Amino acid sequence: MKYTIFGESHGPAIGVVLEGVPAGLELDLEAVSFDLARRAPGKSALSTARKEGDEPHILSGVFEGKTTGAPLCAVIQNTDTRSGDYERTKDLARPGHADYAAHVRYEGFNDYRGGGHFSGRLTAPLVFAGAVAKQVLAKRGVAVAAHISSVYGIGDDPLEDLDALLAAQRKDFPVLNDQAGQRMQEAILEAKRDLDSVGGAIECGVFGLPAGLGGPDFGRNAEGVFSQYLFAVPAVKAVAFGAGVAFGLMRGSEANDPLYVDGDGSVKAEQNCAGGINGGITNGMPVTFEVTMRPTPSIARPQFTVDMAKNANAVLELQGRHDPCVVHRAVPVIEAAAALAACELMGI
Secondary structure (H helix, E strand, O other), X not given: OEEEEEEOXXXXXXXXXXXXXXXXXXXXXXXXXXXXXXXOOOOOOOOOOOOOOOOEEEEEOXXXXXXXXXXXXXXXXXXXXXXXXXXXXXXXXXXXXXXXXXXXXXXXXXXXXXXXXXXXXXHHHHHHHHHHHHHHHHOOOOEEEEEEEEEOOEEOOOOOOHHHHHHHHOOOOOOOOHHHHHHHHHHHHHHHHOOOOOOEEEEEEXXXXXXOOEOOOOOOOHHHHHHHHHOOOOOEEEEEEOOHHHHHHOOHHHHOOOEEEOOOOOEEEOOOOOOOEEOOEEOOOOEEEEEEEOOOOOOOOOEEEEEOOOOEEEEEOOOOOOOOOOHHHHHHHHHHHHHHHHHHHOOO
């Protein structure tokens, strides 16, 4: 399945066209709405005050509750925009944002309001597409789930199994260890009081992928396929599979995953440092990875920047509504990207 996201943060609507959806899938719209609600803004002091219902309106690709095989198009209305917040600073490139790069790439014609097409607002249609992908994968015995693994250096318990992750999905703050989660929330609120923001990381698992998917070369490598989807998510700046950067602290005897044949004749590994992938090919273990997300660039502190209209140095003092941390809202977004990547690996 291939997806195309359209719209801007402060335009009338945002949406997605998802091509290649198998025909005959009975679409569970409650499951779609559940994932969209997990990502939605305006639910607590941890998030932006912008409130959006994020109710998807399906324009095509579904008839009598089942997918038709035609392109699936869904639109989500923008109902709580305050574009005036950006008029005063429209020529001032926000440090950390795509403002300057987009200004150069699109010769100044890009929509600057709220980041336009580069806004985290555009992850709502991505979550819609991923929720559909999850349902396609479920028919093949594959599940995707994630949790917050850290915020500002405060770590959650490591991923262990799918059931624990599914339980975390039901929480307002999706962690495995609620005490760690409370400390994370305190760090977010402290940064907010300081007119600042914090980053963190999300750990995700894809369970049930068969061994043998992918390949060693460019374009087929399983880690590369996942990474391509994950780096399309705003604020993602690093992706690490399995033990990730911890490999640099290990010996081979620690890093290798001993193999064995279980009772039903399947080959399994005693541990999963490789994250379910060897040589660019899935090995039958859960595919696990961690993505690191940068702190929200939009902060209210004065920052040095440039005036793009005058090509001169300037100081930026932002107004508006912004997340002090995007990590907790990004958990279903990372799941969505992973589900779409898994579909590509499986040839769906």
